[in-house]
Amino acid sequence: MSAIAVAGLRMRYGERDVLHDVTFQVEPGEVVALLGPNGAGKTTTIEILEGFRARSAGRVSVLGEDPGRAGEQWRARVGVVLQSWRDHGKWRVRELLAQLAAYYPDPWDPDDLIAAVGLTPQADQKVRTLSGGQRRRLDVAIGIVGRPGLLFLDEPTAGFDPSARRDFHDLVREFVATSGCTVLLTTHDLDEAERLAGRILILDGGRIVGDGTPVSLAQLVAGDDEVRWSLGGERFARPTGHPARFVHDLYREHGDEIRDLEVHRSSLENTYHALVRSAEAS
Numbered sequence: 001m002s003a004i005a006v007a008g009l010r011m012r013y014g015e016r017d018v019l020h021d022v023t024f025q026v027e028p029g030e031v032v033a034l035l036g037p038n039g040a041g042k043t044t045t046i047e048i049l050e051g052f053r054a055r056s057a058g059r060v061s062v063l064g065e066d067p068g069r070a071g072e073q074w075r076a077r078v079g080v081v082l083q084s085w086r087d088h089g090k091w092r093v094r095e096l097l098a099q100l101a102a103y104y105p106d107p108w109d110p111d112d113l114i115a116a117v118g119l120t121p122q123a124d125q126k127v128r129t130l131s132g133g134q135r136r137r138l139d140v141a142i143g144i145v146g147r148p149g150l151l152f153l154d155e156p157t158a159g160f161d162p163s164a165r166r167d168f169h170d171l172v173r174e175f176v177a178t179s180g181c182t183v184l185l186t187t188h189d190l191d192e193a194e195r196l197a198g199r200i201l202i203l204d205g206g207r208i209v210g211d212g213t214p215v216s217l218a219q220l221v222a223g224d225d226e227v228r229w230s231l232g233g234e235r236f237a238r239p240t241g242h243p244a245r246f247v248h249d250l251y252r253e254h255g256d257e258i259r260d261l262e263v264h265r266s267s268l269e270n271t272y273h274a275l276v277r278s279a280e281a282s
C-alpha cells in the first residue's frame with residue numbers, strides 16, 4: 001500500500017481553482033520533494049494531506065486513511081513540521097518534548113531525541129532563548145517525537161543561513177536513513193530538493209508538471225548536457241544527450257590536443273525552469 005495516494009485532487013477557494021486534478025503516489029520509505037513557484041499550490045496540497053484543510057474533490061489516502069476523517073491514532077503516526085513553532089516560548093526544551101511525548105503510544109525518549117537533533121547543550125533552555133537554527137531543530141524534534149511513519153516538512157529551511165541549512169539536511173538524512181520514515185517536503189530550494197529527495201514532483205498552477213528523479217526529470221528536457229573544451233586556443237561548447245560517447249569521439253579525433261575538458265550535466269535548475277515555462281506556455 002502506498003504511504004500517500006492522491007487521485008483527482010481539486011481545491012477551489014471561492015471561484016478560483018488552485019488545484020486541478022492532482023494525482024500522485026508516494027511509496028513507503030520514499031523522500032519526495034514538492035517543488036513549485038509561489039502560489040503553485042504546495043502548501044494547500046500538504047495541508048490537505050495533513051488533514052488541516054478540507055479538499056473540494058478527489059480521493060486522498062494517507063497511511064491508508066482519509067486525512068479528512070482520520071482520528072487520533074492516525075494523527076499519532078503522522079509527523080508535521082510546520083513553518084515554525086512559535087508557541088511555548090516559556091517552556092524548556094526537555095520539558096516541552098517530554099510533555100508532547102506523553103501524547104504518543106511509542107514516543108522517543110526526550111533526552112535521546114534532544115541528542116539526536118543536537119540540542120543537548122540547550123536542553124534546559126527556554127524555547128524563546130534558542131537561535132533560529134536551534135529552534136528549527138526543535139521543530140524537527142517536535143515533528144518526530146511520536147516516531148511517525150510519515151513526516152511532512154513544509155519549507156523546512158526557509159530563512160536559514162547556508163551552514164544551518166547544511167546541518168538541517170544532515171539531520172533529516174540521518175533520521176530518514178535510521179528510521180525508514182516516508183517524507184514529503186515542500187521547498188523553493190532546488191538544491192535542497194536534490195540533496196534530500198529521491199524523487200521530485202513539480203507543481204505549477206495547481207498541476208503536476210514533472211515527476212521523477214532529478215536525473216530522469218533532466219532527461220525529459222532533451223540535449224541538456226554540455227561538453228566544453230578548448231583546442232588550439234579556441235573554446236568550444238556542444239550540447240549532447242551522450243556526453244561519454246561525445247568525449248570518446250572527440251578524443252579519437254584530437255587526442256592530447258584537447259584542453260580544459262568539462263562535462264556539464266543538465267542541472268535540476270534548468271529542468272525546473274524549462275518544465276515550468278512549458279507548462280505556463282500551454
Ligand SMILES: Nc1ncnc2c1ncn2[C@@H]1O[C@H](COP(=O)(O)OP(=O)(O)OP(=O)(O)O)[C@@H](O)[C@H]1O
Binds near residue numbers: 013018036038041042
Ligand atoms: N485560504 C485561502 N483562501 C483563498 N485563496 C487561498 C487560500 N490559501 C491559499 N490560497 C491561494 O491558493 C493558491 C495556492 O496557494 P499555496 O499557498 O498552496 O501555494 P504555495 O505553492 O504553497 O505557494 P508559496 O510557495 O508562495 O508558499 C494561491 O494563489 C493562494 O493565493
